[in-house]
Amino acid sequence: MTAPSPSLWLRLKRLSLVTQIIIGLIAGIALALFAPEVAKSTAFIGKVFVAALKAVAPILVFVLVMASIANHKHGQETHIRPILFLYLLGTFAAAVVAVVASTLFPSSLVLATHDVAVTAPGGISEVLQSLLLSVVDNPVSALMNANFIGILAWAIGMGVAIRHAGDTTREVLGDVSNGVTLIVRLVIRFAPLGIFGLVASTLATSGFGALIGYVHLLAVLLGCMLFVALVMNPVIVFWKLRRNPYPLVITCLRESGITAFFTRSSAANIPVNLELSKRLGLHEDTYSVSIPLGATINMAGAAITITVLTLAAVHTLGIAVDIPTAILLSVVAAICACGASGVAGGSLLLIPLACSLFGIPSEIAMQVVAVGFIIGVLQDSAETALNSSTDVLFTAAACLGEDERAQRLA
Structure with a gap:
């Protein structure tokens, strides 16, 4: 008598999470194509998944960073x-790629009046002031509003203070950290269903018809992001590790980039990156700080978006700008983007700032922002995927590179 074959549900459970996500992606595309009205109703599933990730991310970062610092052993x-050096190097390299691509393949925009309500920073000083205020934010407010700069500041401070507490207190904090991590793993297990809802509803509602008029601009934007992800970042990782970087690069893109692409939120992808860092065997004391920090300041994708869209406006208006000046001003704007990175489409809000550095008035700059929102269904998704996957990629490269260096010196 032959044993009964396992059910379809059991077969799906045995598949890896990435395979399940790809199945959810394909199913979402198929539903949007063949039953768009039904697909629109799946938006709630996607919203619940993203909301769950955003809900657990602040408390996870706060508890994990605090526990890691409190239980950090002297000499470790x-x-x-x-x-941090890799984050800055990656952002600078992305800006260089965007400037070169915009020079070789200049884009022109149809600048008309668009009614898009956004509040852009008035200058670099305003962005830096906002960043400093985020650091000293009330801890309860920081947790409620997912202000990760403020959360990190309080977590580090509390962690340092609790290092001098008794062993029992630090053990309890470690147990709380493990409990929160378990909840996060449970949420991540629903990623295939969440991705299914996000893809189906987005394609059924927006489609890609609105993107037809911006094919050239999108090609430059997405081409730059692909080049950075598949060429520039591997070069940086190879320089750090001195071995084939692509297994690590592909792993980060597959397991972090895919979820980030569809959630379109670096904050929501923090739990995914923390889990991936743990599976890669990285130092918890390191990645518990570097991953949430990277979600705020590692802005390679933002550097590309700000630079390409700003230089498209520059080209449209016939403003002559030399390449060194374009690189310098784009990098300054990209670094300042950390002040607005927690907001959806945060990089777009820095375009008026970058445009002002080229003498472009805010009335025209806001039209460029409107173009950014129109193409945001792809631009913001690809930008978030690049930013978030690079967080864990550079964390892994630094940890593995320093470990190998220590072994050679031992």
């Missing part, structure tokens, strides 16, 4: 400094 090395 962390690698935050080289990770």
